[in-house]
Amino acid sequence: MSSNKRIGIFDSGIGGFSILSEIMRKVPSVEIDYISDDAFAPYGEKTDSEIIQRSELITEVLLSRGASLMVVACNSATAAAIASLRLKYPKIPFVGVEPYINVLNHSNQFPGIRKAAVITTEITGNSVKFKILRQRIDPAGRIRHVSMPNLASIVEDILESGLSQELKKKLVCELKPLKDLELSHLILGCTHYPLIAGLIEAELNLSTVSPGPFVANRVIDILSISGEKRCASFSYLSTSSMNWEKKGADYLNSLLRYSRAIGPLDKKTNRSQSNTID
Numbered sequence: 001m002s003s004n005k006r007i008g009i010f011d012s013g014i015g016g017f018s019i020l021s022e023i024m025r026k027v028p029s030v031e032i033d034y035i036s037d038d039a040f041a042p043y044g045e046k047t048d049s050e051i052i053q054r055s056e057l058i059t060e061v062l063l064s065r066g067a068s069l070m071v072v073a074c075n076s077a078t079a080a081a082i083a084s085l086r087l088k089y090p091k092i093p094f095v096g097v098e099p100y101i102n103v104l105n106h107s108n109q110f111p112g113i114r115k116a117a118v119i120t121t122e123i124t125g126n127s128v129k130f131k132i133l134r135q136r137i138d139p140a141g142r143i144r145h146v147s148m149p150n151l152a153s154i155v156e157d158i159l160e161s162g163l164s165q166e167l168k169k170k171l172v173c174e175l176k177p178l179k180d181l182e183l184s185h186l187i188l189g190c191t192h193y194p195l196i197a198g199l200i201e202a203e204l205n206l207s208t209v210s211p212g213p214f215v216a217n218r219v220i221d222i223l224s225i226s227g228e229k230r231c232a233s234f235s236y237l238s239t240s241s242m243n244w245e246k247k248g249a250d251y252l253n254s255l256l257r258y259s260r261a262i263g264p265l266d267k268k269t270n271r272s273q274s275n276t277i278d
Ligand code: DGL
Pocket: 011, 012, 013, 015, 016, 041, 042, 043, 044, 045, 073, 074, 075, 076, 077, 121, 124, 152, 189, 190, 191, 192
């Protein structure tokens, strides 16, 4: 039997892949189980109690497979459910995801930073946790916040079926409230958004800030592990099929290749072409 540590990760869909990929890149010798709650997505429009219920159910499955650390790779589930999860499973460390709004205090890490905004799902934007975070880190309200009701679903559609003209239109329309803000930086407060960071940057002419590397560092700290060997195994389950897929890594790689390939909005790529791009 393997002596590697086991991590359970979940999100409402493929958004958590933006966190998972950083963990796989940085954290040595771990086995990872990822659950994508497609049967219940999107989380952004659900109530807190619905998300708490789903998060507990998914946590049970991941713990039953031996997870010794849980990553809630979803800002919405972190905002709505992480406090309840920590109470219910006091022996398990839970790492959550929050929008990295601390950019103005660390401007040396973000060259050219002048004006920033943060975008989130509606449930994250309305949450007490997010309001407290903003008050603590940005009491003067220098960072504007905008909720994006449809962006996570648009990301799912783009990565699932390719960047069609119709999806481009939907994306441009969703990003419109940000267009004239003259931002230099946009903080991505939903784990789906980094998967189309190139498209967002090209459309709004700014740089994006994603939390993936910070979350991976936190996982390394908690597990107190070091070494060169990267992630040993990765399994994937969608709640719409309820089958664990051993080919999880292939799916992740093809999706991330496509995510990197789409870049600017006028680039002509489709889902199948992307498989040839490294
Ligand atoms: N990826 C999730 C987040 O970080 C949820 C998006 C959704 O399902 O609405 O908020």
